[in-house]
Amino acid sequence: MLRVHLTARRAAGYQRGMTAPATPYKPLDIAIELIRCPSVTPEDAGALAVLERYLAPLGFACERMRFSAEGTPDIDNLYARIGSGHPHFCFAGHTDVVPVGEASAWSADPFAAATRDGRLYGRGAVDMKGSIASFVAAAQRVVAEGFQGSISLLITGDEEGPSINGTKKMLERLAARGETIDHCIVGEPSCAERLGDTIKVGRRGSINGWLTVEGTQGHVAYPQLADNPVPKLLEMLRRLDAHVLDEGTDHFQPSNLEITSVDVGNPTTNLIPGSARAMLNIRFNDRHTGASLEAWMRSVFDAVAAETGARYRFKAVTSGEAFVTAPGPFSALVAEAARKVTGVTPELSTTGGTSDARFIRAYAPVVEFGLLNQTMHKADENAGIDDIARLADIYETVLRGYFAGRAGA
Numbered sequence: 025m026l027r028v029h030l031t032a033r034r035a036a037g038y039q040r041g042m043t044a045p046a047t048p049y050k051p052l053d054i055a056i057e058l059i060r061c062p063s064v065t066p067e068d069a070g071a072l073a074v075l076e077r078y079l080a081p082l083g084f085a086c087e088r089m090r091f092s093a094e095g096t097p098d099i100d101n102l103y104a105r106i107g108s109g110h111p112h113f114c115f116a117g118h119t120d121v122v123p124v125g126e127a128s129a130w131s132a133d134p135f136a137a138a139t140r141d142g143r144l145y146g147r148g149a150v151d152m153k154g155s156i157a158s159f160v161a162a163a164q165r166v167v168a169e170g171f172q173g174s175i176s177l178l179i180t181g182d183e184e185g186p187s188i189n190g191t192k193k194m195l196e197r198l199a200a201r202g203e204t205i206d207h208c209i210v211g212e213p214s215c216a217e218r219l220g221d222t223i224k225v226g227r228r229g230s231i232n233g234w235l236t237v238e239g240t241q242g243h244v245a246y247p248q249l250a251d252n253p254v255p256k257l258l259e260m261l262r263r264l265d266a267h268v269l270d271e272g273t274d275h276f277q278p279s280n281l282e283i284t285s286v287d288v289g290n291p292t293t294n295l296i297p298g299s300a301r302a303m304l305n306i307r308f309n310d311r312h313t314g315a316s317l318e319a320w321m322r323s324v325f326d327a328v329a330a331e332t333g334a335r336y337r338f339k340a341v342t343s344g345e346a347f348v349t350a351p352g353p354f355s356a357l358v359a360e361a362a363r364k365v366t367g368v369t370p371e372l373s374t375t376g377g378t379s380d381a382r383f384i385r386a387y388a389p390v391v392e393f394g395l396l397n398q399t400m401h402k403a404d405e406n407a408g409i410d411d412i413a414r415l416a417d418i419y420e421t422v423l424r425g426y427f428a429g430r431a432g433a
Contacts, residue, residue, distance in 0.1 A: 054161065099181050114209075115419075121153075162416045226348030
């Protein structure tokens with residue numbers, strides 16, 4: 025189902041001096057409204073409607089994109105755009121949040137959006153309703169004065185979930201109808217210690233693996249009548265763990281393989297199990313691909329199987345490939361805006377997990393810049409109220425510089 029709000033401004037593109045709400049948007053107010061929507065993935069809980077209520081009066085055409093796939097929840101997403109020309113600047117983010125966990129660990133209701141001691145508390149404060157609110161406030165300021173080009177927001181409700189019915193499908197729909205994005209900022213909480221200290225210009229890839237070695241169950245006193253799969257599984261894992269994948273690259277730290285589970289499900293002490301299982305994850309840099317790492321792991325397993333007669337099954341799923349947006353005019357523009365507002369010179373980093381930037385990078389140069397990440401996914405998630413306001417100033421500075429300079433690649 026598709027809901028579209030069309031405006032004359034969208035059709036006409038940019039017009040200097042377009043009428044906008046007289047009262048400046050306060051990013052804190054928007055963030056509070058968003059947090060009070062308990063949008064635990066995959067629920068929307070009214071969060072997208074809050075954004076429509078702020079964006080439509082500015083002239084943004086607000087389009088709901090709802091996607092579904094077998095075995096996954098239906099997801100509402102929002103694409104809002106003002107202008108029809110280029111350059112086209114996109115802000116990407118998500119209104120869904122992770123569960124609150126143990127409610128008793130919170131000092132206040134996770135969805136009350138409490139403020140105290142200069143901080144805003146609530147699930148999504150930093151990841152990433154605070155940054156969405158900051159961008160909406162920044163967009164109001166820029167739209168009110170006029171600009172040449174297009175501004176859009178690509179907001180999903182599926183980033184913290186399977187990431188199947190969100191950003192990836194939105195981008196495919198835009199491409200199918202000929203809409204292109206020139207540059208994108210993802211509002212993920214990128215900063216480590218101070219607002220402005222880190223811009224993510226890439227991410228490592230991630231591949232998950234599930235390995236099962238089959239044996240023959242039997243009594244431990246009669247091993248000749250059984251086939252113990254555990255030593256064979258352990259040898260496979262030992263060889264994986266002993267291998268140095270790389271020493272890092274110009275933009276990435278070394279790749280790392282982590283064994284995350286080893287299990288036989290054995291309830292007793294005198295039983296040789298019939299199978300043994302393990303799970304693993306590799307976070308990898310741009311020296312590898314998901315396909316190359318899967319092929320390497322299978323070659324290790326095949327070698328052990330040839331030596332020991334092991335019978336195994338292996339499944340691998342790559343959730344994202346490594347990517348980097350090479351430092352250039354766009355990352356420099358964002359870095360200078362952060363430095364101008366905060367006095368901090370950002371580090372260009374590729375650390376951390378995956379984000380929806382892994383989908384966007386196939387369509388446009390993309391960087392991630394948002395609030396501090398110290399409390400993301402934790403109880404008492406919170407953001408500095410001043411940081412939310414300053415992030416709006418940074419986004420405003422980015423937008424003004426982008427359209428003034430017509431943004432390089």
